Amino acid sequence: MPDAVLTQGAAQEQGAARGQAAGQPTLIRHGRLEADTWRRFEPSGDAATPPDDGDWLVPLSTWLEAKDTLRARRHPVGILFGPDDDPRELAEDGKFDVDGVALIAVDFPVYTDGRGYSIAQVLRTRLGWRGELRAVGDVMIDTIHYQARCGFDSFLLKPGHDPQLGLQAFQLFTAHYQKTYPKPAAA
Numbered sequence: 001m002p003d004a005v006l007t008q009g010a011a012q013e014q015g016a017a018r019g020q021a022a023g024q025p026t027l028i029r030h031g032r033l034e035a036d037t038w039r040r041f042e043p044s045g046d047a048a049t050p051p052d053d054g055d056w057l058v059p060l061s062t063w064l065e066a067k068d069t070l071r072a073r074r075h076p077v078g079i080l081f082g083p084d085d086d087p088r089e090l091a092e093d094g095k096f097d098v099d100g101v102a103l104i105a106v107d108f109p110v111y112t113d114g115r116g117y118s119i120a121q122v123l124r125t126r127l128g129w130r131g132e133l134r135a136v137g138d139v140m141i142d143t144i145h146y147q148a149r150c151g152f153d154s155f156l157l158k159p160g161h162d163p164q165l166g167l168q169a170f171q172l173f174t175a176h177y178q179k180t181y182p183k184p185a186a187a
Contacts, residue, residue, distance in 0.1 A: 026163050028144065029132070029154040031170070033163050036156055038078060038105075050077070057105050060085045071100030078103040080136075083115040087122045096127040103132035106152070111138045117150045124151035141166040145173060 027036040040057045041050040049066050050056040054075035063079045070077050090096045106116040123129040134154040135147045144155045
């Protein structure tokens with residue numbers, strides 16, 4: 001396995017080093033806490049795509065370069081968007097072929113970076129993505145309510161944030177002034 005690949009075990013060790021209990025679920029998915037099994041793949045000289053063993057997030061650039069190969073796999077992949085990525089690149093002839101895509105994750109490098117909200121809106125409204133849309137990176141309990149309003153339905157909380165408080169954050173606001181994206185049905 002390439003050195004640039006972060007395994008689930010390494011992610012748990014990093015969380016424990018930051019004071020987070022090992023094995024504590026920090027993924028809020030469809031209103032429930034779950035363990036995050038997804039790993040980020042970074043292409044390296046000896047590996048252009050991850051192994052076909054499930055639960056890999058590949059950067060948009062990897063998806064665009066190897067989508068035919070990735071679609072032919074037994075295990076679908078997730079596509080990871082960085083803040084500079086353009087979701088319209090997924091469209092072929094004006095449509096997004098979702099075959100081979102298990103979920104889409106959008107990275108928030110810092111919580112003040114609002115580009116991920118725009119990416120979510122484009123994915124949901126213009127490209128018709130109805131699958132899981134996950135917020136990753138600097139995802140705090142203060143922001144997940146707003147991210148949900150833009151179409152996110154799963155949230156990988158930043159280490160150090162209490163997942164129980166994250167669940168409660170969805171109940172903080174009872175009135176909204178802006179439009180929202182209809183929530184996709186739970187899988």
